[in-house]
Amino acid sequence: MRRIIYAGETFLTSPAIADALFAYAAALAPQGAARVTIPVADLQTGTVHDAEFVLGPASQLVSEETSESGIDFPDEEAIVRDLTERRQQLEPATISDDTKVEEFIDLDLPEEVR
Numbered sequence: 001m002r003r004i005i006y007a008g009e010t011f012l013t014s015p016a017i018a019d020a021l022f023a024y025a026a027a028l029a030p031q032g033a034a035r036v037t038i039p040v041a042d043l044q045t046g047t048v049h050d051a052e053f054v055l056g057p058a059s060q061l062v063s064e065e066t067s068e069s070g071i072d073f074p075d076e077e078a079i080v081r082d083l084t085e086r087r088q089q090l091e092p093a094t095i096s097d098d099t100k101v102e103e104f105i106d107l108d109l110p111e112e113v114r
Contacts, residue, residue, distance in 0.1 A: 005062040011040040011051050014073045018063045020083035025055045027090040041071040
């Protein structure tokens with residue numbers, strides 16, 4: 001599991017969720033702020049509950065590996081996918097070298113001009 005330290009509090013979550021959260025926070029920093037909810041573990045009770053984070057340019061997040069284990073995070077894949085999609089929406093679109101411009105721009109130009 002990964003320990004996340006945020007606003008003086010400590011939260012435990014899965015490595016995949018922590019990685020996705022940090023990637024999203026890094027992409028979000030120059031953009032503004034957003035709220036995100038992730039599942040975290042309570043080792044005393046063995047339960048998982050949601051924790052809400054407000055991420056932005058001034059957010060200070062720390063993540064570290066822990067030796068704790070044995071807690072499953074329901075919907076982990078869906079949460080990672082959601083955070084990844086949020087991060088990707090913040091990134092500028094890129095065009096690879098082998099992409100044809102007309103795939104992105106619909107121009108009514110004669111074929112010989114393209």
